[in-house]
Amino acid sequence: MADQMEPPRTRIQQKNRDLILEGALTAFSVNGFRGATVDQIAEAAGLSKPNVLYYFASKDDIHKTLLTTLLDMWLAPMIRIDPAGDPLAEVMGYVRAKLEMSRRFPRESRLFAYEILQGAPHLTEILGGSLREIVDTAAAILRGWMDQGRLARVDPHHLIFSIWALTQHYADFDVQVRAVLGPGHDPFVEADPFIENLYRKMLGV
Amino acid sequence: MADQMEPPRTRIQQKNRDLILEGALTAFSVNGFRGATVDQIAEAAGLSKPNVLYYFASKDDIHKTLLTTLLDMWLAPMIRIDPAGDPLAEVMGYVRAKLEMSRRFPRESRLFAYEILQGAPHLTEILGGSLREIVDTAAAILRGWMDQGRLARVDPHHLIFSIWALTQHYADFDVQVRAVLGPGHDPFVEADPFIENLYRKMLGV
DNA sequence: CGTGATCCTGACCATTTGGTCAACAAAGGA
DNA sequence: TCCTTTGTTGACCAAATGGTCAGGATCACG
Numbered sequence: 001m002a003d004q005m006e007p008p009r010t011r012i013q014q015k016n017r018d019l020i021l022e023g024a025l026t027a028f029s030v031n032g033f034r035g036a037t038v039d040q041i042a043e044a045a046g047l048s049k050p051n052v053l054y055y056f057a058s059k060d061d062i063h064k065t066l067l068t069t070l071l072d073m074w075l076a077p078m079i080r081i082d083p084a085g086d087p088l089a090e091v092m093g094y095v096r097a098k099l100e101m102s103r104r105f106p107r108e109s110r111l112f113a114y115e116i117l118q119g120a121p122h123l124t125e126i127l128g129g130s131l132r133e134i135v136d137t138a139a140a141i142l143r144g145w146m147d148q149g150r151l152a153r154v155d156p157h158h159l160i161f162s163i164w165a166l167t168q169h170y171a172d173f174d175v176q177v178r179a180v181l182g183p184g185h186d187p188f189v190e191a192d193p194f195i196e197n198l199y200r201k202m203l204g205v
Numbered sequence: 206m207a208d209q210m211e212p213p214r215t216r217i218q219q220k221n222r223d224l225i226l227e228g229a230l231t232a233f234s235v236n237g238f239r240g241a242t243v244d245q246i247a248e249a250a251g252l253s254k255p256n257v258l259y260y261f262a263s264k265d266d267i268h269k270t271l272l273t274t275l276l277d278m279w280l281a282p283m284i285r286i287d288p289a290g291d292p293l294a295e296v297m298g299y300v301r302a303k304l305e306m307s308r309r310f311p312r313e314s315r316l317f318a319y320e321i322l323q324g325a326p327h328l329t330e331i332l333g334g335s336l337r338e339i340v341d342t343a344a345a346i347l348r349g350w351m352d353q354g355r356l357a358r359v360d361p362h363h364l365i366f367s368i369w370a371l372t373q374h375y376a377d378f379d380v381q382v383r384a385v386l387g388p389g390h391d392p393f394v395e396a397d398p399f400i401e402n403l404y405r406k407m408l409g410v
Numbered sequence: 411c412g413t414g415a416t417c418c419t420g421a422c423c424a425t426t427t428g429g430t431c432a433a434c435a436a437a438g439g440a
Numbered sequence: 441t442c443c444t445t446t447g448t449t450g451a452c453c454a455a456a457t458g459g460t461c462a463g464g465a466t467c468a469c470g
Contacts, residue, residue: 012417012467031323035239038458051418053459110322116381117315117322118236127384135385152406157386158399165374166367173369176321179332180340181362194363201357201407217437217447243428256448258429265428 017055019045021069024062029107032114033063064122067115070108071126077101078138078160087145088203095163095199096192102171103188109171135160152203159203166195222260224250226274229267234312237319238268269327272320275313276331282306283343283365292350293408300368300404301397307376308393314376340365357408364408371400 009017023044027036038059042049056062077097081090102109120127139156146153170177170187177187214222228249232241243264247254261267282302286295307314325332344361351358375382375392382392 010416010467016417031239032237032319033240034236035323037456039456048419049458050420050460054418059458113318113322113377114237116378117318118240120380120384124380124384127381128387131381132385132387154402155395155399158396161374161382161385161396162371162399162403164378165370169366169370169374172318173321175325175329176332176336177366179325179329180337180366182333182337190360191363191366194360194367197359198367198403198407202403215437215446221447242426244426253449254428255430255450259447259449263428 013055016045016047016051019047020052020055020062021066024066025070025107025111028063028066028114029110033059033118066111067122068126070111071123074101074108074112075131075134078134081138081141083141083144087142087151088200091142091151091199091203092196095167095195098163098167099170099188099192099195102167106171106174109168113168113172149205152205154202163199166191166198218260221250221252221256224252225257225260225267226271229271230275230312230316233268233271233319234315238264238323271316272327273331275316276328278310279306279313279317280336280339283339286343286346288346288349292347292356293405296347296356296404296408297401300372300400303368303372304375304393304397304400307372311376311379314373318373318377354410357410359407368404371396371403 020041023046024036024041026044027040030036031040036059038049038052041059041062042052045052052062056065077094080097081094085093115121115123135157138160142151142156142159145151146156170191174187178185181187181190225246228251229241229246231249232245235241236245241264243254243257246264246267247257250257257267261270282299285302286299290298320326320328328336340362343365347356347361347364350356351361375396379392383390386392386395
């Protein structure tokens with residue numbers, strides 16, 4: 001459903017498009033779509049502004065490309081939940097993968113956070129479409145495990161929401177977390193056992 | 206520490222400042238600080254743009270006023286945690302109050318979310334100052350209960366973060382939650398028992 | 411080497427936007 | 441009523457910003 005015969009790219013196109021997307025990710029994740037300027041993106045990419053607009057039709061085009069490109073990566077861990085695996089281990093694996101993504105890719109997390117906060121103008125179809133399907137599939141797997149008594153019964157959808165909320169919080173609200181904890185703390189290192197313990201207690205049978 | 210002898214206000218000043226702050230809350234919570242324009246705020250308030258800037262020195266001034274005004278309200282529930290109360294009941298009360306605030310004041314939640322996402326340029330001192338003190342106080346109460354064996358032992362700070370994350374998620378990511386659940390669901394109604402069950406299992410002794 | 415395609419940029423443009431100001435209107439107190 | 445204070449606005453401005461374009465530089469390939 002995704003790729004529709006992309007035009008071939010020269011080496012220079014490949015490199016510069018990557019530079020632009022990289023710079024744009026930084027710019028958008030700090031100030032949001034409207035807050036980021038094409039000049040900022042150009043500078044972060046090490047290119048001139050007209051050159052940026054040579055590779056992308058518009059600022060909006062850059063933003064949309066970023067979002068759709070990164071969405072797959074963002075959702076990948078949920079697709080890897082294995083119905084044949086051990087229920088608690090599968091959930092914990094997903095939780096850990098998601099927290100690890102918040103730690104390693106906070107810019108991506110913030111990019112999506114801004115988009116959703118704004119009402120997801122570029123993602124509306126996806127949210128109610130493929131995302132919903134993926135979530136429903138995962139929820140069905142979870143519900144199956146609960147029916148078999150291998151996982152404590154809770155609302156599967158809200159279980160997934162809780163995982164998103166808990167893990168992304170550490171990326172999106174990083175400054176708040178760090179300010180409250182004070183220096184000498186690694187939020188992600190501390191969050192890992194806390195969250196693991198949380199789901200072990202909630203879902204253990 | 207807060208109020209420093211505000212200048213007296215006429216009835217008209219009071220009314221128009223309120224109108225402006227109300228309109229600005231809507232504007233800022235939808236598009237963020239940079240995304241909202243003074244014209245939008247003026248229109249939402251039913252005033253002309255110059256008139257808006259007659260009551261507030263700048264767009265930034267409106268924003269800062271909103272943030273500081275609403276911060277007290279936002280933190281109030283945490284201050285009400287009673288060391289003499291029943292541990293689990295106190296925590297559950299706080300959780301429910303926080304979820305209720307997300308439900309009734311989603312604009313405020315998004316306003317703060319935008320601010321934190323942006324790196325909290327207007328709140329840095331507060332985050333590491335009074336907010337940190339309030340959180341530390343609450344954390345100390347929680348830790349005391351855990352020492353007494355009246356609450357399962359977990360990291361108190363991350364317990365608080367988890368409550369923030371879980372409850373605010375339903376306000377900040379509302380469109381995503383609704384898109385995934387589909388029509389016919391009330392996210393807040395469903396979230397309430399889920400979250401209550403979560404903390405009961407994690408904190409019960 | 412030559413030449414067409416690709417790549418790059420300075421200069422420019424139209425629009426948006428935060429903010430100002432002079433002048434006018436409305437209150438309000440003596 | 442008169443006059444000072446307060447409230448309101450149309451017109452305007454400078455800066456920022458997304459985007460364009462003509463022309464020059466560079467590359468790739470026969």
